[in-house]
Every structure is written in C-alpha cells, then in structure tokens.
Amino acid sequence: MPIAAAPSSTAIDTFLAAVKFDAQGLVPAIAQQHDTGEVLMMAWMNRAAVVETLSTGRVCYWSRSRQAPWRKGDTSGHVQTLVDLRVDCDGDTLLALVDQTGVACHTGRHNCFFRALRGEGLEEIAPVVVDMPAESRA
C-alpha cells in the first residue's frame, strides 16, 4: 500500500503533529523491508528527516554521531525507497516500510541485527553479502 506520490505539505504537517520528538528533537525509526518483513535497522529521524522522507520518498535519517542529515545510501548507493511510514500508538516510534536497495548494514550484511547468543557465545548469524568500503556509513 505505497504512499501515492508525495504527500501534500498539509498531509505532512498532519503526520508531524502525531509524532512526539524527544528532548533532542529525535524519534526512533525502524526500517522494515516491506515485502519480506525483515527488520533491517533502527535509526533516528528529526523533524526535517521526516519531512524529507515523506516528500521525496527516499528514507532520510539524522545521524547522531555526525550530527547531520543522513540520506541513507548517499555513500553506498544502498538507498531505501519509502513504501509506507507509520507512527505508533504513543507517537514516539516510527515504522518505515521500505524497499532496500542492496544491504542495510554498513558491515555489508543485509540487516543490522546479526548477533545473537548461541550456547555460551555471541555469534554472527548472518553473512556479509556485500564488500563495503571501510568508511561507508551505508
């Protein structure tokens, strides 16, 4: 159920009014592959990132480490095309259904959640599928 073209600025304002940004002006956004259900990553959006994501249809976050807008895929080409943006009951978390080009994780794995307990150790349960540049932020 993709968002039809770019929402109007009125519609974007309506969406923003439902979002509770935290004291840093940020809201966590979960990216999920729209057709497989795979949870790809979690990152943060500020108000401008939500506006850009909705208006361009390409997912944009706010990088807390760089304190700058993070247009996912700018350095790697691994962009996320927005399919739907949902806000939760409390307005403090977003779920972005996306179509991921390439891989979501800067390690070259398809998603970021590749470490889990197996027996006594933390294992990497997903393979590197793309050789990423050392400085890539995906």
Added chain:
Amino acid sequence: MPIAAAPSSTAIDTFLAAVKFDAQGLVPAIAQQHDTGEVLMMAWMNRAAVVETLSTGRVCYWSRSRQAPWRKGDTSGHVQTLVDLRVDCDGDTLLALVDQTGVACHTGRHNCFFRALRGEGLEEIAPVVVDMPAESRA
C-alpha cells in the same frame, strides 16, 4: 531458532557486553513476531530487563513513564515469549523475536504501528481486535 532453555549467566554477561546502554541506562528493543515478521512494538530495556528477558524467556522492558520494570502482559495477560534476542552492529538497538500472546498494543490492536497517511489524513489502518481495560498497559 529459539534460545535453548535459559542461557547461563556467563552467556548473559557476554550478551550484555555487546550492548551499549544510553545515558539513561536504556536500549531500544524492537519486538517482532517470530513467524509472521510483524513488527509489534518498540520499547526500552535496562540492564536488568535484558537479564530477566534472557533468563526467564519472557520479555521484560523498562517503563520510562512509570520508571519501573514492565513485565509485558502482567496486567493484560498478553505476554511475549522470547524466541531470539539479537543485537545490532552498533550495539545500540535490540531486536526481540517473540511469540506474542493476544495483542501487543495497549489499544487492543495487534501491533502499535496502526497510523499512517492516507491522502490528506492520518488513518487508523488496523482494527481493534481485543477490548482492553482502560488502564491496561498491555
């Protein structure tokens, strides 16, 4: 690929060492239904909640609003049984694969992400499926 019984305290310590808790001692945890891929909710865990979740196999969060442990389902019966707990590449987000009893959302919807833009308005795109008590925190 469920976690076999309760991990040892050594294994739990190994897991904890991979988690970067924030300045408030919390880490966001995404709950995903293990078989359907549905993203149910996002909440927060502190160190004790991670330990309890791993050692009991029942998902426990930290309630920021109540500043107390939140054993999901204590008031509603809608518990989450842990299937796998994963940590992301940066160690700052967890993904809990769970088996959700009943519904995840305190509104009585199956998941919390039920609001999205449709045309000019924010629509509720999922129905209430369980009549929840007014004060339930699910």
